[in-house]
Amino acid sequence: MTKSEKKSEKKVKQEIKTHAGDAVCKRCHAVYFGKHWQTSPKLYAEFKARRAAEILCGECRQIQQKDGFGGEVILKNITAAEKTEIIQEIKNIGARASRRDPEDQIIKIEDKGKSVRVTTTENQLAISIGKQVDRAHKGGKLEIKLSKEDKPVRVVWTAK
Numbered sequence: 795m796t797k798s799e800k801k802s803e804k805k806v807k808q809e810i811k812t813h814a815g816d817a818v819c820k821r822c823h824a825v826y827f828g829k830h831w832q833t834s835p836k837l838y839a840e841f842k843a844r845r846a847a848e849i850l851c852g853e854c855r856q857i858q859q860k861d862g863f864g865g866e867v868i869l870k871n872i873t874a875a876e877k878t879e880i881i882q883e884i885k886n887i888g889a890r891a892s893r894r895d896p897e898d899q900i901i902k903i904e905d906k907g908k909s910v911r912v913t914t915t916e917n918q919l920a921i922s923i924g925k926q927v928d929r930a931h932k933g934g935k936l937e938i939k940l941s942k943e944d945k946p947v948r949v950v951w952t953a954k
Contacts, residue, residue, distance in 0.1 A: 816841055816844070816846040816847065817841075817846055817847045817848070817849050818838055818841050818842060818846050818847070818848055818849075819831070819848075819849065819850055819851040819854055819896070820848040820849065820850060821850055821851075821854040821857075821858070822851060822853075822854050822892065822896055822899070823835075823838045824838075824851050824896035825837045825838050825841050825846075826851070827841070831851050831852075831895075831896045831897060832896065833892065833893050833894075833895075833896045851896060851897070852897065853896065853897050853898075853899050853915040853916075854899075856901075856915055857899065857901050857915065863901055863913040863914060863915065863946055864914055864915050864916040864917045864919070864920065864946055864947070865913070865914040865915075865916060865917040865918070865919060865920020865921065865946055865947045865948075865949065866911065866912070866913050866914075866920060866946060866947070866948050866949065867884075867910075867911070867912040867913075867914070867920050867923045867924050867927075867949045867950075867951070868909060868910075868911050868912075868948070868949070868950045868951070869909060869910040869911075869912075869927065869951050869952075869953070870908070870909045870950065870951070870952040870953065871908055871909070871952055871953040871954070872908055872909060872910060872953055873908075873953075876931070876953070877905070877910065880910065880927060880931070881903060881905070881910060883926070883927060883930060884900070884903060884910075884912055884923055884927070885900070885903070887919075887922065887923050887926055888900035888914075888919070888923070891919050891922065897915065897916060898914070898915065898916045898918070898919040899914065899915045899916075899919075900912060900913070900914055900915075900919070901913040901914060901915060917940075917946060917947035920946075920947050920948075920949050921938055921947060921949055923949065924936055924938060924949035924950075924951050927951055928951055931953065933953070933954040934951050934952055934953045934954060935951070935952045936949070936950075936951050937949070937950045937951075937952075
């Protein structure tokens with residue numbers, strides 16, 4: 795974890811503490827309750843009605859400030875016919891992951907011709923995207939390159 799990530803994380807924790815523990819993220823609508831962020835439309839509506847503090851959760855702040863990323867997925871040699879399907883799969887994987895844990899989010903999906911680059915807030919989400927694309931599209935080659943530290947991870951999938 796870099797110094798800026800530590801400062802950002804520390805700042806979020808301090809901001810949360812100043813709001814008596816209850817907060818909602820104004821970007822992704824996650825709720826800070828029970829000492830962690832969770833996704834629940836019912837809780838969000840309840841907390842919003844109680845006028846809980848509206849702040850940005852750590853991941854939304856990371857996305858807004860372009861403060862680095864946890865994982866990177868690079869998909870190479872993709873045909874035009876496959877590209878829209880694969881991008882939709884990635885969006886679905888990201889949506890499912892963020893419903894389960896609001897800290898798992900896709901930062902950006904970049905279309906680069908015959909390749910696609912995806913950046914994520916968490917390294918495990920990048921690994922999951924790579925594995926699920928590999929399972930769905932047989933015949934490709936999947937490489938997962940972990941760093942010696944905890945972040946970031948680079949996942950490269952090359953189609954046949």
